[in-house]
Amino acid sequence: MISTFADQKRKTIETAEFTEDGRYKRKVRSFVLRTGRLSEFQKTMMNTHWGELGLDYQNTPFDFARVYGNANPVILEIGFGMGQSLVDMAYANPDKNYLGIEVHTPGVGACIAYAVEKGIKNLRVICHDATEILRDSIADNTLGGLQLFFPDPWHKAKHHKRRIVQPHFVENVVKKLKDNGFIHMATDWGNYAEQMLEVLSANPHLTNTSENADYIPRPDFRPLTKFEARGHRLGHGVWDLFFTKKSV
Ligand SMILES: C[S@@+](CC[C@H](N)C(=O)[O-])C[C@H]1O[C@@H](n2cnc3c(N)ncnc32)[C@H](O)[C@@H]1O
Numbered sequence: 001m002i003s004t005f006a007d008q009k010r011k012t013i014e015t016a017e018f019t020e021d022g023r024y025k026r027k028v029r030s031f032v033l034r035t036g037r038l039s040e041f042q043k044t045m046m047n048t049h050w051g052e053l054g055l056d057y058q059n060t061p062f063d064f065a066r067v068y069g070n071a072n073p074v075i076l077e078i079g080f081g082m083g084q085s086l087v088d089m090a091y092a093n094p095d096k097n098y099l100g101i102e103v104h105t106p107g108v109g110a111c112i113a114y115a116v117e118k119g120i121k122n123l124r125v126i127c128h129d130a131t132e133i134l135r136d137s138i139a140d141n142t143l144g145g146l147q148l149f150f151p152d153p154w155h156k157a158k159h160h161k162r163r164i165v166q167p168h169f170v171e172n173v174v175k176k177l178k179d180n181g182f183i184h185m186a187t188d189w190g191n192y193a194e195q196m197l198e199v200l201s202a203n204p205h206l207t208n209t210s211e212n213a214d215y216i217p218r219p220d221f222r223p224l225t226k227f228e229a230r231g232h233r234l235g236h237g238v239w240d241l242f243f244t245k246k247s248v
Helices: 005-012 040-053 064-068 084-092 105-118 130-136 157-162 167-176 190-202 226-233
Strands: 074-078 097-101 123-126 143-149 177-187 206-208 239-245
Touching: 005 040, 005 105, 040 105, 040 123, 064 097, 074 084, 084 097, 084 105, 084 123, 105 123, 130 167, 143 167, 167 177, 167 190, 177 190, 190 206, 190 239
Parallel strands: 074 097, 074 143, 097 123, 143 177
Antiparallel strands: 177 239, 206 239
């Protein structure tokens, strides 16, 4: 079988880093690369449409005006899964630009296929570890918002360090947000909701928009995601958090 661009993408989702004495640095990752295979259809969509819908990791910031051809606000979504809700949001909000990051290649292929079907122009997708993209490829004060819907909950206490929502992660996101930019998170895992609330509330640059300084009612503008639907089937609750960056 010939290895295509889409097959190769899976091998480059993070950049290798080394210690001072030249040894490979093992990172604490917020994801496990699942073995799900890219279907031929997803592969073809990725190979054919990467030029117009894909963006690659780079160690200098993206020029968003150039990427999207306009100055509309850029909303970043980390871990879009199969991408259906992200594409639906991009379709419903043509006055915003969406940037989706996902490491699971079948999800990236499915998202591109759905975006092509809907004729979406205001979306770009990246297949790379989001923490590296945030660190290296996005300039400070450039994002209109961050969406993080149903991130991997890492249920066991010994794995909590793998949860993507940590003080350092939120500090990085806040740096990248413009003044009044938002952070919208949702989870179906109560213990993770508490952690999100604690970490976001502790950041001095953020304001909680919730009346009771905790969660907001589920907003209609957030489409039902695949993991949320699964949570419903399992009888889980859902917690939405919506914070904004204070202007200086
Ligand atoms: C539980 S799934 C939720 C997917 C989707 N948001 C939904 O609600 O259906 C979490 C997703 O985040 C992705 N993910 C986790 N850590 C990531 C990272 N550092 N960079 C990019 N994607 C990540 C995983 O691959 C996975 O698809």
